[in-house]
Amino acid sequence: xxxxxxxxxxxxxxxxxxxxxxxxxxxxxxxxxxxxxxxxxxxxxxxxxxxxxxxxxxxxxxxxxxxxxxxxxxxxxxxxxxxxxxxxxxxxxxxxxxxxxxxxxxxxxxxxxxxxxxxxxxxxxxxxxxxxxxxxxxxxxxxxxxxxxxxxxxxxxxxxxxxxxxxxxxxxxxxxxxxxxxxxxxxxxxxxxxxxxxxxxxxxxxxxxxxxxxxxxxxxxxxxxxxxxxxxxxxxxxxxxxxxxxxxxxxxxxxxxxxxxxxxxxxxxxxxxxxxxxxxxxxxxxxxxxxxxxxxxxxxxxxxxxxxxxxxxxxxxxxxxxxxxxxxxxxxxxxxxxxxxxxxxxxxxxxxxxxxxxxxxxxxxxxxxxxxxxxxxxxxxxxxxxxxxxxxxxxxxxxxxxxxxxxxxxxxxxxxxxxxxxxxxxxxxxxxxxxxxxxxxxxxxx
Amino acid sequence: xxxxxxxxxxxxxxxxxxxxxxxxxxxxxxxxxxxxxxxxxxxxxxxxxxxxxxxxxxxxxxxxxxxxxxxxxxxxxxxxxxxxxxxxxxxxxxxxxxxxxxxxxxxxxxxxxxxxxxxxxxxxxxxxxxxxxxxxxxxxxxxxxxxxxxxxxxxxxxxxxxxxxxxxxxxxxxxxxxxxxxxxxxxxxxxxxxxxxxxxxxxxxxxxxxxxxxxxxxxxxxxxxxxxxxxxxxxxxxxxxxxxxxxxxxxxxxxxxxxxxxxxxxxxxxxxxxxxxxxxxxxxxxxxxxxxxxxxxxxxxxxxxxxxxxxxxxxxxxxxxxxxxxxxxxxxxxxxxxxxxxxxxxxxxxxxxxxxxxxxxxxxxxxxxxxxxxxxxxxxxxxxxxxxxxxxxxxxxxxxxxxxxxxxxxxxxxxxxxxxxxxxxxxxxxxxxxxxxxxxxxxxxx
Numbered sequence: 077x078x079x080x081x082x083x084x085x086x087x088x089x090x091x092x093x094x095x096x097x098x099x100x101x102x103x104x105x106x107x108x109x110x111x112x113x114x115x116x117x118x119x120x121x122x123x124x125x126x127x128x129x130x131x132x133x134x135x136x137x138x139x140x141x142x143x144x145x146x147x148x149x150x151x152x153x154x155x156x157x158x159x160x161x162x163x164x165x166x167x168x169x170x171x172x173x174x175x176x177x178x179x180x181x182x183x184x185x186x187x188x189x190x191x192x193x194x195x196x197x198x199x200x201x202x203x204x205x206x207x208x209x210x211x212x213x214x215x216x217x218x219x220x221x222x223x224x225x226x227x228x229x230x231x232x233x234x235x236x237x238x239x240x241x242x243x244x245x246x247x248x249x250x251x252x253x254x255x256x257x258x259x260x261x262x263x264x265x266x267x268x269x270x271x272x273x274x275x276x277x278x279x280x281x282x283x284x285x286x287x288x289x290x291x292x293x294x295x296x297x298x299x300x301x302x303x304x305x306x307x308x309x310x311x312x313x314x315x316x317x318x319x320x321x322x323x324x325x326x327x328x329x330x331x332x333x334x335x336x337x338x339x340x341x342x343x344x345x346x347x348x349x350x351x352x353x354x355x356x357x358x359x360x361x362x363x364x365x366x367x368x369x370x371x372x373x374x375x376x377x378x379x380x381x382x383x384x385x386x387x388x389x390x391x392x393x394x395x396x397x398x399x400x401x402x403x404x405x406x407x408x409x410x411x412x413x414x415x416x417x418x419x420x421x422x423x424x425x426x427x428x429x430x431x432x433x434x435x436x437x438x439x440x441x442x443x444x445x446x447x448x449x450x451x452x453x454x455x456x457x458x459x460x461x462x463x464x465x466x467x468x469x470x471x472x473x474x475x476x477x478x479x480x481x482x483x484x485x486x487x488x489x490x491x492x493x494x495x496x497x498x499x500x501x502x503x504x505x506x507x508x509x510x511x512x513x514x515x516x517x518x519x520x521x522x
Numbered sequence: 523x524x525x526x527x528x529x530x531x532x533x534x535x536x537x538x539x540x541x542x543x544x545x546x547x548x549x550x551x552x553x554x555x556x557x558x559x560x561x562x563x564x565x566x567x568x569x570x571x572x573x574x575x576x577x578x579x580x581x582x583x584x585x586x587x588x589x590x591x592x593x594x595x596x597x598x599x600x601x602x603x604x605x606x607x608x609x610x611x612x613x614x615x616x617x618x619x620x621x622x623x624x625x626x627x628x629x630x631x632x633x634x635x636x637x638x639x640x641x642x643x644x645x646x647x648x649x650x651x652x653x654x655x656x657x658x659x660x661x662x663x664x665x666x667x668x669x670x671x672x673x674x675x676x677x678x679x680x681x682x683x684x685x686x687x688x689x690x691x692x693x694x695x696x697x698x699x700x701x702x703x704x705x706x707x708x709x710x711x712x713x714x715x716x717x718x719x720x721x722x723x724x725x726x727x728x729x730x731x732x733x734x735x736x737x738x739x740x741x742x743x744x745x746x747x748x749x750x751x752x753x754x755x756x757x758x759x760x761x762x763x764x765x766x767x768x769x770x771x772x773x774x775x776x777x778x779x780x781x782x783x784x785x786x787x788x789x790x791x792x793x794x795x796x797x798x799x800x801x802x803x804x805x806x807x808x809x810x811x812x813x814x815x816x817x818x819x820x821x822x823x824x825x826x827x828x829x830x831x832x833x834x835x836x837x838x839x840x841x842x843x844x845x846x847x848x849x850x851x852x853x854x855x856x857x858x859x860x861x862x863x864x865x866x867x868x869x870x871x872x873x874x875x876x877x878x879x880x881x882x883x884x885x886x887x888x889x890x891x892x893x894x895x896x897x898x899x900x901x902x903x904x905x906x907x908x909x910x911x912x913x914x915x916x917x918x919x920x921x922x923x924x925x926x927x928x929x930x931x932x933x934x935x936x937x938x939x940x941x942x943x944x945x946x947x948x949x950x951x952x953x954x955x956x957x958x959x960x961x962x963x964x965x966x967x968x
Contacts, residue, residue, distance in 0.1 A: 111950075113661060113943045130576030132940025139709040140937060149711040152665045154950070168950070169669075204944050215559060219598045223615075263585040265595040474931040474939045481927055485920040491586060493920045494578025497559045498650050504557070504600070504614070 080105045080147075081419045084165060084175035086155045086348065088115045088138045090401040091181035091384035093471070094408030096148055097141075102416045106148040107173060109155055109165070113137055116204065117470055119401060120479070122244055124207035125338075126214065126251035127259075127495035128486055131204045133478045136471040155182065155348045158355050160377055177379050177415045181408065182349055184385035184399060187342035187363065194315040198237075198337040201244060208498060210338055214252065215497050217336045218260060221267045232335045234272045237320055239312050240340035241278030241285070243437045246295055248340055249276045250439035253302025258490035270303070275332060277307045277322055278341075284445070286398055287435055291445040294454040298439040307332075312341075343399065349386045356380070361388045362396070370427030372411050381414070383407030389428065397430050401469065406430055438462045441487060526551045526593075527865045530611060530619050532601045532794065533627035534561045534584040536847040537830035539917070540854030541625050542594055543587075548862045552594040553619060555601055555611070559583055562650065563916055565847060566925070568690055570653035571784075572660065572697035573705075573941035574932055577650045579924045582917040601628065601794045604801050606823055623825050623861045627854065628795055630831035630845060633788035633809065640761035644683075644783040647690060654944060656784055660698065661943050663782045664706060667713045678781045680718045683766055685758050686786035687724030687731070689883045692741055694786055695722045696885035699748025704936035720750045721778060723768055724787075725757045730891070732844055733881055737891040740900040744885040753778075758787075789845065795832045802826070807834045808842070816873030818857050827860070829853030835874065843876050847915065852876055884908045887933060 081104045085092045088110035096108050114135040123129040142148045153167040158178075166172045186200035199209050214236070221233035236252055238245045252274045260269035276283070276299070282292040283299075283306060296306050310322035310330070319334040345364040353360050358374050359367040365388035366374065372387060374380045384404030389397045397403045410428045417425050434448040438459060446458035453461060463483065470476045485491055527550045531538045534556035542554050560581040569575040588594045599613040610618045632646035645655050660682070667679035682698055684691045698720045706715035722729070722745070728738040729745075729752060742752050756768035756776065765780040791810040799806050804820050805813040811834035812820065818833060820826045830850030835843045843849045856874045863871050880894040882904070890904035899907060909929065916922045931937055 113665060113941070127578075130578035130940070131944065132573075132576035132942055135940075135942050137941040139706075140941065143709040150709075152669070204942065219559060223598070260585075263589040263596075472937075472939065474927075474935070474937060477927050477931075478924060478939065481920075481923050485923075489920070491918075491920060493918070493924065494576070494581075495559070495583040495586065496578055496581050496650065498577065 081415075082107070082174060082176045083179065083415055084109065084173050084177075085179045085181060086110075086165065087181035087183055087384070088112070088150075089118070089181060089183050089384065089404060091183075091404030091408040092179065093138070093141065094405045095179050095181065095383070095412045096145070096408075098409045098412030099147070099416065100145050102147070102412070102419065104147060104177075104415065104419060106145075107151055107175075108138060108142065108148060109151045109153050109167070109173065110138055111152075111154045113139065113152055115141060115471055117475075118202075119243075120466065120470075121201055121204075121207045122248045122251060124204065124494070125201055125210035125248065126255060127211055127492035128251065129479060129482055130494045131208065133475050133482065134470070135204065136475060141471055157351055158348075160356055160380065163379065175379070177381065177418075179381045179383060179408070179411055179415075180349070180352060180386060181382075181384045181404065182346040182386060183404075184343045184345055185347075186339060187344035188339070189342050191315070195339065197317055198239060198315045198320075198339040200339045201248070208496075211495075212497050212499055213336050213338075214255070215495055218264065218267070218269055218272075219497070220335075222264050223266075230267065231273075232319070232333045234267065234269075235319070235332065235334035235336070236272060236274045237332055237334045237337045238274070238276045238340055239278075239315075239320070239337065240342075241276050241280065241283040241306070241308065242340065243284065243435075245276055245278065245340035246283055246299065246437050246439065248338060249274055249299055249304045250302055250443065253299065253304045254440050254490065255492065257303060259492050259495075261490075272303070273334075274302075274304045275307055275334075276304060277310050277312060277320065277332075279309065279311045281309050283308070284437060287437070287445065288447060288452055291447060291452055291454060295437060295439060295445045298443040298445070298454070301443075302440055343385070345386050349382075352380075352382075365396075371414055371425065372407060372428050381411040383411055389430070391430060391432070398435075400435070402433060403430055436462045436465060441490075527861075528553070528620060528622045529625065529861055530555065530621035530623070531625045531627060532556075532611065533629055533830070534558070534596075535564070535627060535629050535830065535850060537627035537629075537850030537854040538625065539584070539587065540851045541627065541829070541858045542591070542854075544855045544858030545593070545862065546591050548593070548858070548865065550593060550623075550861065550865060552591070553597055553621075554584060554588060554594065555597045555599050555613070555619065556584055557598075557600040559585065559598055561587060561917055563921075564648075565689075566912065566916075567647055567650075567653045568694045568697060570650065570940070571647055571656035571694065572701060573657055573938035574697065575925060575928055576940045577654065579921050579928065580916070581650065582921060587917055603797055604794075606802055606826065609825065621825070623827065623864075625827045625829060625854070625857055625861075626795070626798060626832060627828075627830045627850065628792040628832060629850075630789045630791055631793075632785060633790035634785070635788050637761070641785065643763055644685060644761045644766075644785040646785045647694070654942075657941075658943050658945055659782050659784075660701070661941055664710065664713070664715060664718075665943070666781075668710050669712075676713065677719075678765070678779050680713065680715075681765070681778065681780035681782070682718060682720045683778055683780045683783045684720070684722045684786055685724075685761075685766065685783065686788075687722050687726065687729040687752070687754065688786065689730065689881075691722055691724065691786035692729055692745065692883050692885065694784060695720055695745055695750045696748055696889070699745065699750045700886050700936065701938065703749060705938050705941075707936075716749070718749075719780075720748075721753055721780075722750060723753045723756050723758060723766065723778075725755065727755050729754070730883060733883070733891065734893060734898055737893060737898055737900060741883060741885060741891045744889040744891070744900070747889075748886055789831070791832050795828075798826075798828075811842075817860055817871065818853060818874050827857040829857060835876070837876055837878070844881075846881070848879060849876055882908045882911060 157166040256272040314321040385399040444458035702718040760767040831845040892904035
């Protein structure tokens with residue numbers, strides 16, 4: 077018996093996991109390589125950052141998910157380089173993996189548009205660690221405000237700036253609005269959490285710029301009812317310990333004084349994606365996306381498939397597909413079928429076609445916007461659709477039940493069950509933040 | 523109207539929280555000071571360390587719990603010193619809090635018997651950060667074993683040593699046994715997780731030395747059925763990257779080769795407890811416990827109450843009370859009543875008497891030992907009692923439901939829903955651990 081066709085999948089996100097699962101019954105050997113031991117339900121990461129969910133509730137151990145799949149092994153490792161001629165992927169620990177077909181699904185990372193130094197003051201929201209760090213900062217800001225006697229300083233601790241008005245920024249802002257107006261109500265004695273200022277800053281002229289315009293307006297109105305201010309048409313020019321500066325279209329520069337800034341803006345492709353582009357010389361577009369063939373292979377490399385946030389694919393009208401879970405998942409299933417057909421000996425297969433089920437963003441309890449199968453929804457009905465869809469796509473049944481319970485309590489009591497300041501004793505953090513702010517102020521005075 | 527009697531409670535653990543809640547209706551001003559923003563259900567921390575529960579599920583935000591209590595404020599801060607004459611507690615950030623009555627409930631910390639350097643190789647299990655760190659090490663050990671080709675090295679990655687045969691050590695060992703024999707089954711391709719060696723080392727002649735002897739034996743037998751070995755009458759003399767050395771009663775020194783060691787042994791009083799003893803000059807016994815009056819006040823300081831793990835209190839037969847949640851909780855309620863009576867003008871109140879409801883330790887699914895109201899139970903019935911009691915004492919109803927769901931799935935599927943390797947990409951950790959082990963080996967050879 078000849079050796080089986082070796083499929084190597086880089087990345088255990090929505091794309092990679094779906095590809096692996098779709099190859100369950102195929103006569104191939106599958107190896108899934110990921111840096112982490114768990115699949116993360118990224119669209120709900122902002123709920124970890126706002127204390128509604130625990131990381132474990134939106135993460136599924138990849139081994140657990142694929143454990144019963146006999147043709148599949150899971151490798152904990154980070155792909156750092158590729159030799160497309162030798163059909164080998166190099167891992168960070170010096171070992172390498174050989175493939176007959178390679179599925180690259182290593183996704184995207186945050187980008188600070190060349191200002192990586194901003195990340196110190198404006199953490200991103202990409203990993204579990206990012207989310208617990210953001211949670212730490214948000215909760216600690218209220219705690220510090222409670223302790224700081226100076227009104228100006230207190231106001232800065234109660235101002236939250238979110239850079240980026242896409243789905244993550246909008247959902248994060250909505251959750252912050254709920255925290256200030258509902259969850260923390262009556263919990264403090266010196267401050268009124270509902271006095272918090274929550275500001276979303278974005279360069280485009282409307283929120284959720286990839287959504288239909290009417291939904292953008294509705295999202296803005298729903299956010300406003302939770303006390304969220306929207307600063308549109310502003311490019312952020314500086315982020316530091318005291319807040320941000322932003323430039324309007326007319327060139328005016330505005331400052332927003334705030335001690336808490338969260339980065340929900342720019343996106344860049346993964347490091348491995350960049351390395352792949354370099355080694356294969358394929359054309360890249362926008363923020364480095366790899367231009368792929370209609371069957372999601374790299375031009376000139378029929379054995380390398382690129383799916384998800386990494387690939388530049390357009391729909392029938394030439395509009396590029398968004399970097400969302402749906403696109404990655406459908407890409408994963410599609411390439412699994414292409415590989416299966418090839419192994420069977422049928423090499424011609426129809427090109428990838430994305431079936432757009434819609435787009436959804438939740439703002440708060442009973443508030444959301446959705447475009448579902450072409451229909452524009454908002455408010456309570458959109459919120460129900462959002463709930464249903466998100467519960468449906470959580471990988472593990474167990475997590476689905478846990479998330480449902482957390483949401484049930486959130487709905488009934490506004491309580492966010494996972495409001496933990498971790499990483500360092502909260503009291504030490506207060507001392508540290510107050511001290512850091514003192515230093516910055518001292519430096520500015522001198 | 524004169525100012526209200528000021529009660530300051532240091533620590534939001536079982537003792538402090540119970541005291542605060544018992545003062546709900548009292549005509550006093552209550553201030554609860556804690557380093558963390560959450561109350562932690564410590565007896566279940568080992569379940570976080572073994573991936574069964576998420577930290578958020580066993581933590582309750584102190585503000586959330588006490589938010590509705592109008593006479594109470596919560597202060598995020600760490601008490602570092604006290605001036606008992608001026609009735610003032612100094613916090614780490616330089617501020618101070620004045621009291622009329624002080625309740626000290628700052629609890630205990632881990633002790634390495636003067637060998638703090640061991641903590642690098644044998645992390646303790648006291649905080650949420652400790653638990654996620656231990657979880658990281660346990661899961662990563664299996665992942666590393668899967669990658670390491672050398673059989674001897676692989677065996678060391680598959681050996682887990684738990685130092686300490688008290689309730690935490692026993693419960694941790696049982697959970698590890700279940701992970702190896704059930705949870706991880708079929709998830710690896712190069713190793714068999716059930717080959718893992720789990721060893722509990724303790725200085726005394728039996729496990730759970732504070733329990734009745736028949737229950738100790740039953741616990742040992744139940745652990746053995748999960749593949750856990752028990753090394754009793756051994757004092758640990760060394761811990762490093764390669765494992766531990768232990769001395770038997772006859773003076774023989776044994777080495778256990780292992781890359782994962784967890785510290786569930788020694789206990790010491792909190793830093794503030796030590797400072798309090800110094801400032802008041804009260805007598806301390808055993809590992810620094812403060813000897814208190816029958817009404818839990820410090821001798822010579824009728825306005826300072828000490829409760830929980832910090833206090834040395836004996837029962838009718840002169841036997842010291844154990845450092846468990848029940849003792850702390852009952853102490854908290856008791857001193858709340860004493861203070862309330864005093865404020866009312868009745869200063870004589872009956873001495874504190876601990877009502878011993880029993881002791882419980884769980885070993886695995888359907889396996890536990892319990893002494894409940896004098897009866898000795900083991901096996902399934904003890905397990906049911908354990909489940910019921912633990913769910914009952916979880917502070918938030920929401921957490922209770924979440925924990926029940928997690929346990930339901932654990933029971934039905936052996937799945938542990940929170941198996942996340944966090945803190946650093948797992949692949950980096952593998953590289954780091956392998957490298958560190960290489961270095962140690964190289965150093966030993968030279």
